[in-house]
Amino acid sequence: MYAIIVTGGKQYKVSEGDEIRVEKLDIESGKEVTFDNVIAVNDGKALKVAGDVSSAKVSATVVEQGRAKKVVVYKYKRKTGYHKKNGHRQPFTLVKIDKITL
Numbered sequence: 001m002y003a004i005i006v007t008g009g010k011q012y013k014v015s016e017g018d019e020i021r022v023e024k025l026d027i028e029s030g031k032e033v034t035f036d037n038v039i040a041v042n043d044g045k046a047l048k049v050a051g052d053v054s055s056a057k058v059s060a061t062v063v064e065q066g067r068a069k070k071v072v073v074y075k076y077k078r079k080t081g082y083h084k085k086n087g088h089r090q091p092f093t094l095v096k097i098d099k100i101t102l
Contacts (some may be wrong), residue, residue, distance in 0.1 A: 003100045004040040004060050005034060012038070015098045024091040027062050033095060034059055041102060048102075056102050062093040067091050 002015045008023025027033055038056040040049045067089040075084040 001041050001044055001101055003016070003038050003056065003058055005035045006037040006039060007035055011065050014100075016097055016100060018097045018098070019063060019094060021068075021092045021094055023093070024065070025062070025093040027097075029062050029064050031062050032059060032098075034064060041100065043102070047101075054100070056100070059098060059101070061097045063094040063096050065091070065093055 002013055004011055004013050007014075007025075010023065012020055012022065014020060025033060034060040038058060039046060039058050040077050041053045042048070068091075070087045070089050073086040073088060075086075076082065
């Protein structure tokens with residue numbers, strides 16, 4: 001059984017027991033979070049979408065808050081002496097999917 005959820009402007013295909021990194025959620029580690037925005041559920045027999053999954057929910061537990069590896073942003077223009085180096089670390093929340101309910 002799997003579900004497709006939307007959080008942080010992105011879609012994720014999740015099953016029970018999966019650990020996924022989502023955009024940062026303002027929830028402490030160890031707390032539960034419920035994803036209500038479910039767009040599809042496959043229960044092993046058929047794929048249910050739209051009105052069939054309007055009451056579906058995905059329950060998860062926050063494992064940790066963290067930041068991804070650094071991405072180096074380097075800007076350079078030739079012959080002018082212009083260069084600029086910058087870095088970025090995107091924050092994320094690691095969640096473990098506990099249960100998918102229809």
